[in-house]
Amino acid sequence: MDQAVTYKNNGQINIILNGQKKAVIDAAESEGYNLTIPKADNKHAILQEIESELSSLVGMDEMKRNIKEIYAWLFVNKKREEQGLKAGKQALHMMFKGNPGTGKTTVARLIGKLFHQMNVLSKGHLIEAERADLVGEYIGHTAQKTRDLIKKSIGGILFIDEAYSLARGGEKDFGKEAIDTLVKHMEDKQHEFILILAGYSKEMDHFLSLNPGLQSRFPLVIDFPDYTVEQLMEISNMMMSEREYQFSRDACNKLKDHLMAVKSTTSPSKFSNGRFVRNIIEKSIRSQAMRLLLANQYHREDLVTIQSRDLVLKE
Structure with a gap:
């Protein structure tokens, strides 16, 4: 059967069926038409986009694997629904454990984007909060502040950094009220928003030990390890490239030596x-x-190069 061809007003041809005969193509092209053959949709374009962004993050192999597993589960779940199979929803609340500067907030934003594109979250936005944003000054104030934050997070992610600080004041501290309110809404609205609790690994483990009911409510726990010196150098070079700068060789060596010294003498936390x-x-x-201003030097090489003497290594 010959393939049906429709002509568009803009001079393009849409191919509707497969098996287009060469004669039709030749005739169309001789008339000056551009032939447009619709390509099959890339079913995993969302994952590929997220992977592209993840690839810009140095290290984090476990986290990247977890993100792919979440995507795979969501995708296969949809296929099960299409086949009339049970596809029960799971709570996707998470816990991020790691020291500062290891990419927790960046990854939370990427997860929001992924879940929004997969229709898991209606908005995919990120609301960042800490203890002061949840804990009030009098009885009832904390619950209201926490509910207000959750309301803002509907359709997206509520990211609470240093979450363990909610339990630092003992039984009479209003932080416990915030935890209780969060737990209630995690159940009542478990498919309307995602809660991510983040903080230092040791402190988060202690936090969970004080609140044993919390552990089971966070099925996804992702560890964010500290970067090695080599990874930190890779990150610094990426940051420089984004800003259209580069290190001189001496500056690069000096920075690397400094990072080795600091990491060997500083507590990881x-x-x-x-x-x-x-x-x-x-x-x-x-x-x-x-330096360039005082020297009146504005050649391109000068403008893009950070010399050893430019490095400011003191806190």
Whole structure:
């Protein structure tokens, strides 16, 4: 059977059936038409887009694997629904454990984007909060503040950093009221928003031990390990490239030596990883600008290169 062809007003041809005969193509092209053959939709375009963004994050192999597993489960669940099979929903509340500067907030935003594109979340936005945003000053105030935050998070993600601080004041502290309110809404609205609790690994483990009922409510626990010196150098070079700067060889070696020294003498919980190198870069760029201004040097190579003397390594 010959393939049906429809002509569009803009001079394009839409191919409706497969098996287009060469004669039809030749005739169309001889008349000056552009032939448009619709391509099959890329079913996993969403995952590919997210993977592309994840690839810009250094390390985090376990986290990347977890994200792919979540995608696979959601995708297969939809296929089960299409076949009339049971596809029960699961709570997707999460816990992120790791030191500062390891990418927890960045990953939370990516998850919001992924879930929005897969129609798991209606908006996919991220609401960031900490203890002060939830805990009030009098009885009843905390519950209301917490409910208000949850309301803002509907359709997206509520990300609570240093979540363990909610339990630091003992039984009479209003933080417990915030936890109780969160737990209630995690159940009542478990498919309307996603709660992510984040913080240091040790403190989060202690937090869970004080609230044993919480552990089972967070089926997804993702660890964010500290970066190695090599990974920090990779991150710093990526940050520099994004800003259209580069390190001189001496500056690169000096920064690497400094990172090795700092990591060997600083407690992991007090080292801010990616944030640490970002601060160095931003200070060093300002230092370089001052040097160039005083020297009246504005050649392209001067403008893009951070020299060893430009590095600001002190906190």
